[in-house]
Amino acid sequence: MIGYIVQFSILLTIHVLAQTPPGYEPSSNHELYLEYPGEISVFPGISLELSDTKCIPTLSTLGLSRIQTYIVFLIDIDVILEPNATTILHWYQPDLKAQDLGSHLVNTTNNGAAYLGPHPPAGNTHRYVFLLFQQPQGYTLPSCFSTIFPETVEARAGFNIDEFIEVAGLGDVVAANYVNVTNPATPSTTLTATTTSLSTAPCPITMAKFLSST
Numbered sequence: 001m002i003g004y005i006v007q008f009s010i011l012l013t014i015h016v017l018a019q020t021p022p023g024y025e026p027s028s029n030h031e032l033y034l035e036y037p038g039e040i041s042v043f044p045g046i047s048l049e050l051s052d053t054k055c056i057p058t059l060s061t062l063g064l065s066r067i068q069t070y071i072v073f074l075i076d077i078d079v080i081l082e083p084n085a086t087t088i089l090h091w092y093q094p095d096l097k098a099q100d101l102g103s104h105l106v107n108t109t110n111n112g113a114a115y116l117g118p119h120p121p122a123g124n125t126h127r128y129v130f131l132l133f134q135q136p137q138g139y140t141l142p143s144c145f146s147t148i149f150p151e152t153v154e155a156r157a158g159f160n161i162d163e164f165i166e167v168a169g170l171g172d173v174v175a176a177n178y179v180n181v182t183n184p185a186t187p188s189t190t191l192t193a194t195t196t197s198l199s200t201a202p203c204p205i206t207m208a209k210f211l212s213s214t
Helices: 002-017 143-148 161-168 204-212
Strands: 034-036 040-042 046-049 070-081 082-099 105-107 125-134 175-182
Touching: 040 046, 070 161, 143 161
Parallel strands: 046 175
Antiparallel strands: 034 040, 070 082, 070 125, 082 105, 125 175
16 A cells, blocks of 8 residues: 555656656646647647547636736747758747636637647657747737748748747746647658757847857
8 A cells, every 4th residue: 555655756756847858858747738629628748639639629727817918929849840950830829818807828819839739750640739828017029020921831840949939038937837749640751860950030139149159
């Protein structure tokens, strides 16, 4: 019995802490509670089908302040655009609020980058990370990130969340979650990455850092 309790406690601790994939940063110890249509509740690391995630999930206010405004990101962290391992931004939505102090966050504007349902290459499983931030007062999208809106690989690939956090003046991740999504189709090729690459937006802060290092 004692051994069972210890094992259960270890599993519970792992579940509490692992709101993002192991080793991934930025991270949070607080779970972002969300649900896909069809009452599909998401807990960190759950495996879902393509069809499960094609529509925008509902974000719960559980564990969150219902008087704050939030920004959410959904990022594929397992992208390979040969020869580079990189990321793709699947969703950016600011101005999320608890409507009438309700139980779900509601999009109050049309200022986001449209949700793109997870769709890894045939035969692959990718991890898709949800990151929720408190939105600073007077927040506007940094102009150097204005290229993220088209629903194309070219516009969304290489998204650098660390750079965005710095340029936009965001704080720590408030809550997070992630899903594993598999494409069961038979692959025609095998993708291999030899380097890791993230885009650098033409933002004054990061450009100044780049110039000072050259």
